[in-house]
Amino acid sequence: MNSKEQNSANLQSLNDLITALCEEERTNYDNIIRSANLPNGDFTDYSSWSDECYARNCIIENEEFELILLCWEAGQKTAIHDHGGEECWVKIIQGEFKETRYEKDETGALISTSSLISKANNVTYMIDFMGYHCLENISKKRSMSLHLYAKPIRNCNVFDEKSSQFISKNLSYDTFPCD
Structure with a gap:
């Protein structure tokens, strides 16, 4: 095991995770988040x-990445969306989530291609060439998911159910303690 692998295997706290993300290259983010x-x-x-809606709570944001804790009440879900061209890892902290992925068919219509159930410590990965997705807290209780974006996401495309079209949405945080 090399020193990077050994360091990521010893990530036992949020502070350890943040330190590793700050010190390592983007190419190591997958191993880091999965091993924490x-x-x-x-x-x-x-x-x-x-x-009203899941809460987006910023833990840390810099030029290289952002780490956000999403806090969900039972049954809350995202709209179908992309990630503004950035990589995204979702680590389940508490609860159970359903991720549904979508693609556009040859007519441009949005179709569901797969779904996956994730529980505590499971990690999923998404980037725009893989399509679109939505997440739903299927637990009967409050739940939390940790979202790591390689480069902060300022806006994304969100599917509008009424118009059946994607619209651009500027993203913000509900809390921002990392000022």
Whole structure:
């Protein structure tokens, strides 16, 4: 095991994860996020919830990446969306989520291509060439997911159910303690 692999195998806290992400290259993000063993208590200072929609809580943002804790009430889900050209890893912290992926068919219509259930410590990966996706908290309780974006995402395309078209959406945080 080389020193990078050994360091990522020892990620036992949110601070360890942040340090590794700051020190390593983007090409190592997948190994880093997958190997991190993060106690739920590390997220207490970043947890905020909304009855209206899942809450986007910024943990850290810099030029290379952003790390966001999404806090979900039971049944909350995202719209179908892309990632503004950036890579995205989702690590489940608490709860159970359903990810549904979509592609456009030859007529331009959006079709579901797959779905996956993820539980605590599972990691999924998405980038725009893979299509679009949505996430749903299928737990009967509050849940949390950690989202790592290689380069911060400022906007993305979101599927509007009424018009059956994608619209550009500027993204913001519900909390931003990393000022």
